[in-house]
Amino acid sequence: MWKRSSRLSVELYRHLADLKGFGFKDQIIRSGISIPGNIAEGFGRDTDKDKRNFLNYAKGSCAELRTQIYIGIEIGYIISTAGKTWITKEISSMLTGLMKYLKF
Numbered sequence: 761m762w763k764r765s766s767r768l769s770v771e772l773y774r775h776l777a778d779l780k781g782f783g784f785k786d787q788i789i790r791s792g793i794s795i796p797g798n799i800a801e802g803f804g805r806d807t808d809k810d811k812r813n814f815l816n817y818a819k820g821s822c823a824e825l826r827t828q829i830y831i832g833i834e835i836g837y838i839i840s841t842a843g844k845t846w847i848t849k850e851i852s853s854m855l856t857g858l859m860k861y862l863k864f
C-alpha cells in the first residue's frame with residue numbers, strides 16, 4: 761500500500777510536470793504525496809492512536825486526490841484513461857482493511 765501510493769505519486773508528478781496550471785498541479789501533487797507520507801509517519805509512531813490518526817489522514821488524502829483527478833479530467837488537465845487508472849479507491853480500501861486488521 762505504501763509502495764503503491766508512492767508509485768502513484770511518481771506517476772502524477774511525471775504526468776503533470778509540464779502542466780501550466782500551477783495551483784492545480786501543486787495541490788494534486790501534494791495530496792498524492794501525502795498518502796504515502798502519512799502511511800510512513802503513522803508506522804513511525806509509537807501509539808495506536810497516532811497510527812490510526814495518520815492512517816485516517818492518508819484516507820482523507822485519497823479522497824482529496826480522487827476529487828482532484830475527477831476535476832482534472834473534466835477541465836482537460838488529465839487524460840481520462842490516465843486519470844481512471846489513478847483513482848485511489850483501491851488504496852483507500854487497503855487502508856480501511858489495514859485499520860480493521862489492526863482493530864482501529
